[in-house]
Structures are given as structure tokens and as C-alpha cells.
Amino acid sequence: MVGLGRVTTYFRLFRRSAAVILGGSRHLVARKPGKWKHILYSSLASVTCGGALCAIPFRQADDLSHDSLIKRAASLATDSSSTFLSQATLALINAITEYSKAVHTLVSLQRRYLDSLGNLSPAEEDTIWQVIIGQRSQVNERQDECKRFESTWVSAVTLCEAAAEAAYTSGAEHASITMRTNIQLAQTQVEQSQKLSADADKKLTETRVMEIERMAQHAASSDEEEVPDAYLRED
Structure with a gap:
């Protein structure tokens, strides 16, 4: 649940940042829309993967002494x-x-x-x-x-x-x-x-x-x- 909450928060921050960037630089978006989409999706994927990894509990290895x-x-x-x-x-x-x-x-x-x-x-x-x-x-x-x-x-x-x-x-x-x-x-x-x-x-x-x-x-x-x-x- 903690990992999911973090992912949601990061997604909201990126969406706001994307809106500001896209609003302030419309001419750049018009020229190269694919580039910004690629950056945005890549960032979201990284955050999602990071949040998912944080939510997975790791099991300690058995004693092999x-x-x-x-x-x-x-x-x-x-x-x-x-x-x-x-x-x-x-x-x-x-x-x-x-x-x-x-x-x-x-x-x-x-x-x-x-x-x-x-x-x-x-x-x-x-x-x-x-x-x-x-x-x-x-x-x-x-x-x-x-x-x-x-x-x-x-x-x-x-x-x-x-x-x-x-x-x-x-x-x-x-x-x-x-x-x-x-x-x-x-x-x-x-x-x-x-x-x-x-x-x-x-x-x-x-x-x-x-x-x-x-x-x-x-x-x-x-x-x-x-x-x-x-x-x-x-x-």
C-alpha cells in the first residue's frame, strides 16, 4: 500500500510538471511532440518500477553454514x-x-x-x-x-x-x-x-x-x- 501511494504521488507531480512544460513551450511541443512523450513515459515507467520494487518483501536466504x-x-x-x-x-x-x-x-x-x-x-x-x-x-x-x-x-x-x-x-x-x-x-x-x-x-x-x-x-x-x-x- 505504501508503494502504491508513492507511485500515485509521483504520477501527479509528473503530470503537473508535464502540463507546465507543455504550456510554456508549445512551440517546442509542436515541433517534437514524440520526444517529450518519450521522456514522460520513461519517467513514469521508472517510478512505477521503483515503487513496485519497494513494495515487494525480500526473503532472507536459509542458513548454509x-x-x-x-x-x-x-x-x-x-x-x-x-x-x-x-x-x-x-x-x-x-x-x-x-x-x-x-x-x-x-x-x-x-x-x-x-x-x-x-x-x-x-x-x-x-x-x-x-x-x-x-x-x-x-x-x-x-x-x-x-x-x-x-x-x-x-x-x-x-x-x-x-x-x-x-x-x-x-x-x-x-x-x-x-x-x-x-x-x-x-x-x-x-x-x-x-x-x-x-x-x-x-x-x-x-x-x-x-x-x-x-x-x-x-x-x-x-x-x-x-x-x-x-x-x-x-x-
Whole structure:
């Protein structure tokens, strides 16, 4: 509004000045009317542009200091590290879950075999053993997968800890706190999954001990059945 008022005032002054000039020098206007019009219009245009510029508010540039740029970079580093940790955690938890399922399946197969030991034909026993061997192979594959993803997850945690420390030292405290919270959450989730796999490993160990005992008992009973009756008679 101030700029507009200035433009109006300047326009009135120029119009009065133009009237005096044109009235006092009619013979000059008659000779060169285009020249005075050009001067008058040019002056008005300059005043208009000047008034318009005065009315436009200028915005200050953002803070682009070294500290500000470092904080932004540290925040981006924590964001990307957090994404890496999230994906690595999800992959490790899924791998542990699949490993636990494979172990439980193997335990179930072995216990069924032990319960039916001595009541199976050679063909049936061979078929069951083929299934058990295949399941053991799958357990080993799942275990290798767990080790691979666990290595990646440990690297992700280490990277996130470094990013959190860098964010803290650069002044991005909020990004550092968020990063450390994500690390703790990921560690808690992985620990819960590892408890499930530890329970599955415990059951598998118990089943293997049971298998050794049952096989020993079965072998002993088979030997007794093969002994002739003459050797069992008393003199």
C-alpha cells in the first residue's frame, strides 16, 4: 500500500510538471511532440518500477553454514543407516523363524521314527530315513542362512552406532537419540527370535540323545532275538 501511494504521488507531480512544460513551450511541443512523450513515459515507467520494487518483501536466504550442512548430512546418514538396520533385522528374524520351523519338523520326524522303531519293514524304515536326511539338510541350509544374515545385521548395528555418534557430535541430538532407540528395538526383536531358535536347538539335542538310547536298546534286543535257544538253556 505504501508503494502504491508513492507511485500515485509521483504520477501527479509528473503530470503537473508535464502540463507546465507543455504550456510554456508549445512551440517546442509542436515541433517534437514524440520526444517529450518519450521522456514522460520513461519517467513514469521508472517510478512505477521503483515503487513496485519497494513494495515487494525480500526473503532472507536459509542458513548454509558449515555446521548446518554437517547436521543435515548427519541426519541423512542416520536415516539411511536406520533403513539398512531395519532390512537386516527383518531378514535375520525371518531366517531364524524358518530355521526354528525346520528344526521342529526334524524333531517331530525323528520322534515318530523312534516311537515306531521295531515295527517298520525295511522299506518303510528306509523311506522314513530318506525324509529325515532331507530334513536335516534343510536345517543345515537354514542355519547357514541365519549365520549369513546375522553377519549382515551385526555390520548394520555397528554402522548405526557410528552414525548415532556422528550425529551427536555434529549437534543433531534428535537424530542421534532416534538412531539409538532403533538400535535397541532391533536388538530386542532379534533376542526374542534367538530364544525361539535356542529352544528348538534344545529339543533337537534331547531328541538326538533319545535316538542314541533307543537305537542302543533296539540293537541289544535284536541281538538277544538272534541268539539260539540252546545257548539260553541251563545245563
